[in-house]
Amino acid sequence: MSESAGVVTGAAGSIGFAISRALREAGATVLMTDRSVEVDAAAEELGAEAFVSDLVDDGGAEAVVTQLVERFGRIDFLVNVAGVQARGPVLQLDDSRWEFLYSVNLKAVFQACRAAAREMERNGGGAILNVSSNAATVAQPGIIAYGAMKAGVTQLTRGIAVELAGSGIRANVLAPGYVRTSMTADLFTDEKRRRHVISKIPLGRVAEPEEMAPAAVFLLSPAASFITGEVLHVDGGYAAQ
Numbered sequence: 001m002s003e004s005a006g007v008v009t010g011a012a013g014s015i016g017f018a019i020s021r022a023l024r025e026a027g028a029t030v031l032m033t034d035r036s037v038e039v040d041a042a043a044e045e046l047g048a049e050a051f052v053s054d055l056v057d058d059g060g061a062e063a064v065v066t067q068l069v070e071r072f073g074r075i076d077f078l079v080n081v082a083g084v085q086a087r088g089p090v091l092q093l094d095d096s097r098w099e100f101l102y103s104v105n106l107k108a109v110f111q112a113c114r115a116a117a118r119e120m121e122r123n124g125g126g127a128i129l130n131v132s133s134n135a136a137t138v139a140q141p142g143i144i145a146y147g148a149m150k151a152g153v154t155q156l157t158r159g160i161a162v163e164l165a166g167s168g169i170r171a172n173v174l175a176p177g178y179v180r181t182s183m184t185a186d187l188f189t190d191e192k193r194r195r196h197v198i199s200k201i202p203l204g205r206v207a208e209p210e211e212m213a214p215a216a217v218f219l220l221s222p223a224a225s226f227i228t229g230e231v232l233h234v235d236g237g238y239a240a241q
Contacts, residue, residue, distance in 0.1 A: 001221050002027030005072040006126075007064050009055060009112065010082030012039040014181040014209035015131065019079055021046055022213035026221070031068045034082070055082055056103045061111035065119060074123050077220045078116040080109045080130045080153075085183050090144040098145050105149035110156055117160065117169055125168020127220045130157045131212075134177045134235045150175075154231055161229030170228040172219045177235025179207045202237030 001023065008023070010016040011032030023030050024046045032043045035054040043050035049071060055061045068075050084104045086097045113128055120126030135143055136150035154173050161171040178184060178197055184206075188194045198204060215234050218224055233239045 001077075001217070003029075004076035005029040005031075005068060006075055006077030006079065006220075007031045007033060007068050007112075007116070008079040008081060009033050009064065009108075010080075010131075012036045012042050013081065013183075015176065015179060015212050016079075016081035017042055017046075018209040018213045019081060019216045020048060022210075022217045023079075023220070024048055026217050028077070029072060031064070031071070033064045033067075055108035055112065061108045062115040064112060065115040069119055075116050075119045075126060076123075077127045077129070078112060079216060079220070080112055080128075082108065083131065083150075083183075085143065085146050087142050087186075089142065093145055101145045101149050105146065106152045106156070109153055113156070113160055113171070117164055117167075120169050121164070121167045126170075127224075128157070128160060128169065128171040129216055129219050130154075130171070130173050132157075132173045132175045132231065134175050134233055134239045136175060137231075137233070137239045138241075157231075158229045165228060170224070172224070172228060173231040174212065174216055174219065175231050175233045175235065175239070176212050177201065177207060177233070177238040179209055179212065181209060200238060200241075201235070202241065205236065207234065207236060 008020045011020050012034035020030050020032050030048040032039050032048050033051045040050045051067045053060050130153050132153045133150040135147035136154045157171045157173045
């Protein structure tokens with residue numbers, strides 16, 4: 001992936017950082033973006049570029065693509081990692097939490113994809129990778145809204161893959177299972193709950209963020225040049241059951 005340039009959103013988080021690191025090691029120029037100023041230090045560590053932006057702000061997602069194009073003249077890939085979670089019974093899910101999950105997990109993903117695809121189309125193509133979840137495939141009580149938004153991401157990506165294939169744009173989905181991140185930390189504070197989660201995973205353990213990165217690099221690379229519209233579950237066999 002040397003000489004390619006692209007954006008990773010949610011890059012201050014565990015999975016976003018791991019993917020950014022792997023892309024840098026593959027020779028890519030990476031603009032790491034996050035709403036947290038911690039992305040500045042993360043980018044410095046990897047020798048990457050940084051841009052602090054809240055994707056839910058008006059024009060926030062588009063601004064990220066604009067930043068990359070202004071700095072490097074093009075965008076070859078986009079990785080949408082940024083996401084938020086809200087746990088609890090569906091009957092207690094209020095409209096404000098639903099709207100917040102929608103704005104981050106689906107609306108901002110669409111806006112970033114649209115902005116990136118417009119630039120990619122002008123430049124002869126590119127690759128989009130949207131991070132979904134196995135919750136988009138397997139219904140999981142307590143995270144109904146999250147699963148619904150991630151299912152939307154999956155279908156959005158498939159639609160982009162089909163509609164924009166003629167423009168040389170590929171779009172795929174990376175669907176992690178249970179990964180050890182700040183978003184899942186509360187699942188493992190109680191030993192009984194931890195055993196319950198692990199019992200659902202055929203490989204018998206939780207993934208580390210770094211285990212998401214090789215699949216991401218593959219799907220963005222020339223090695224996946226004839227792969228588009230696909231969902232790659234990296235979940236220890238969870239969704240296969």
